[in-house]
Amino acid sequence: MSYSMRRKNVVSELNLMVAGNSGLGKTSFIRTLYGTLKLRTSPGGLRSKASVSNFGSAATTSTSGNGDITPENRSTSPNNNSQNGIGTKANGTKDSAGYATGKLQRTLNSFEALFEIEEGHEKINLTLVDTPGFVGSDEVIDAHCDEILAYLEYQFDLTLAEERKVRRNPKATDNQIHACIYFIDQASHRPGLSDADIRILKRLGTRVNLIPVIARGDTLTRAQTKRLKQAILKDAADNQIQFFQFLSPKLAKRLLAQQHGGDPDQYHSNSRRRHSRNGPGDDEEAEEGGEDEESDDDDDDEDDWDPEVLEEKAQLQSLIPFTVIAQEEDGTDLRDEKGRRIQGREFPWGVLDCLNSQHCDLSGLRSALLSSHRQELKEITYGYFYEKYRTEKLLARTKSQHIAYQQQQQLQQQRQKNGSTGGVTPTGSTLKNKESLLSVGSAAAIAGPWEE
Ligand SMILES: Nc1nc2c(ncn2[C@@H]2O[C@H](COP(=O)(O)OP(=O)(O)OP(=O)(O)O)[C@@H](O)[C@H]2O)c(=O)[nH]1
Numbered sequence: 001m002s003y004s005m006r007r008k009n010v011v012s013e014l015n016l017m018v019a020g021n022s023g024l025g026k027t028s029f030i031r032t033l034y035g036t037l038k039l040r041t042s043p044g045g046l047r048s049k050a051s052v053s054n055f056g057s058a059a060t061t062s063t064s065g066n067g068d069i070t071p072e073n074r075s076t077s078p079n080n081n082s083q084n085g086i087g088t089k090a091n092g093t094k095d096s097a098g099y100a101t102g103k104l105q106r107t108l109n110s111f112e113a114l115f116e117i118e119e120g121h122e123k124i125n126l127t128l129v130d131t132p133g134f135v136g137s138d139e140v141i142d143a144h145c146d147e148i149l150a151y152l153e154y155q156f157d158l159t160l161a162e163e164r165k166v167r168r169n170p171k172a173t174d175n176q177i178h179a180c181i182y183f184i185d186q187a188s189h190r191p192g193l194s195d196a197d198i199r200i201l202k203r204l205g206t207r208v209n210l211i212p213v214i215a216r217g218d219t220l221t222r223a224q225t226k227r228l229k230q231a232i233l234k235d236a237a238d239n240q241i242q243f244f245q246f247l248s249p250k251l252a253k254r255l256l257a258q259q260h261g262g263d264p265d266q267y268h269s270n271s272r273r274r275h276s277r278n279g280p281g282d283d284e285e286a287e288e289g290g291e292d293e294e295s296d297d298d299d300d301d302e303d304d305w306d307p308e309v310l311e312e313k314a315q316l317q318s319l320i321p322f323t324v325i326a327q328e329e330d331g332t333d334l335r336d337e338k339g340r341r342i343q344g345r346e347f348p349w350g351v352l353d354c355l356n357s358q359h360c361d362l363s364g365l366r367s368a369l370l371s372s373h374r375q376e377l378k379e380i381t382y383g384y385f386y387e388k389y390r391t392e393k394l395l396a397r398t399k400s401q402h403i404a405y406q407q408q409q410q411l412q413q414q415r416q417k418n419g420s421t422g423g424v425t426p427t428g429s430t431l432k433n434k435e436s437l438l439s440v441g442s443a444a445a446i447a448g449p450w451e452e
Pocket residue numbers: 021022023024025026027028029104105106107108131132133134215216217218219324325326327328329
């Protein structure tokens with residue numbers, strides 16, 4: 001059960017991040033999404049988060065001696081003392097609503113826009129993290145990617161700190177980023193992922209669910225879009241980049257084929273394969289074991305799902321990477337031919353509706369993120385990405401303590417050799433840690449000796 005689910009919090013949290021090259025429409029996407037939200041609070045009454053509201057005082061935030069975050073000193077930003085760090089106010093914007101409606105500017109500092117919304121009768125605290133676009137030399141881009149990774153890991157550290165508390169805060173917020181919507185440039189010289197995209201996606205994909213989108217869908221024809229989508233998926237597969245999967249791609253293909261006249265029972269009998277909700281890569285493992293491999297202890301088998309849910313998942317899977325179109329900059333109220341208000345873009349030849357699924361995939365993506373796959377994104381974030389991070393961190397610490405222990409031993413032997421009486425005795429905890437290194441292998445074994 002996820003951390004967020006264990007907490008008695010009726011309001012669900014969803015934290016999404018946008019990333020990608022500069023000028024592709026990330027901020028415009030946030031603004032378009034904002035226009036579709038049903039806000040629970042007036043813009044003035046929007047909730048705040050540590051990194052935004054306490055930024056001025058956050059420079060004093062301290063960590064414990066071992067570099068961990070102490071629960072009392074939480075901010076959602078790892079770069080508290082940097083005016084350019086993630087979590088700072090961008091472009092002097094005062095608040096989230098202002099960010100989503102004010103003058104569109106280049107994003108120079110990352111910004112967390114916070115909204116209390118209602119979606120399908122559910123209350124959600126939504127955080128949309130806008131990041132500056134990748135631009136510059138490989139070194140600059142890699143450094144920028146480092147910053148984003150540090151931000152993602154910092155959110156995991158916040159959970160780690162909370163979980164170590166004897167008495168946990170039932171109102172602690174879930175700060176983990178549940179998905180990174182990654183913008184791919186459709187105007188690059190060669191269709192598909194650029195070398196920089198590949199480097200960035202490989203790295204970000206170790207810490208967060210990746211949802212790829214093709215920006216500025218209005219500038220592509222149908223045939224161009226199709227070619228581009230195929231090229232992106234091929235580049236991703238060739239480079240072992242795992243995007244979030246709504247359904248195992250093979251099953252999605254089968255389902256869609258079946259919708260077009262195949263055997264209606266086919267996917268039920270063939271779908272006893274593990275779904276990728278256990279984390280990226282698991283689907284591959286399942287495939288290695290045979291396409292129809294069964295997993296008895298997996299509650300989430302695809303064939304347990306309602307056929308309608310399967311169909312929706314197959315549809316979403318077939319849309320990856322999603323094409324998005326953002327509304328026009330000034331947010332002018334546009335109307336379609338029937339006089340209905342729409343969020344769109346106006347051209348000499350007509351009006352384009354961002355939420356019309358004939359025009360782009362934004363509405364499908366929106367409902368997947370905010371509604372149908374919200375919980376799944378959160379579960380994978382906690383159950384896979386956070387667990388992986390926690391294990392890595394504990395292993396690293398165990399290793400460094402083991403090295404320290406060995407050094408102590410050597411020192412002691414050296415002193416004994418030299419006839420010194422002041423030998424160094426390994427502390428109880430060091431011994432304990434050495435034992436734990438030997439028993440590493442399961443999360444429980446790793447966690448044991450370190451729990452405070
Ligand atoms: N035609 C078209 N233009 C778009 C679309 N989305 C955004 N734009 C335009 O692209 C320009 C850049 O948009 P931004 O939203 O600022 O892009 P960004 O990715 O946030 O850029 P950085 O802040 O530099 O990272 C603006 O002029 C937008 O109006 C789109 O879907 N179609």
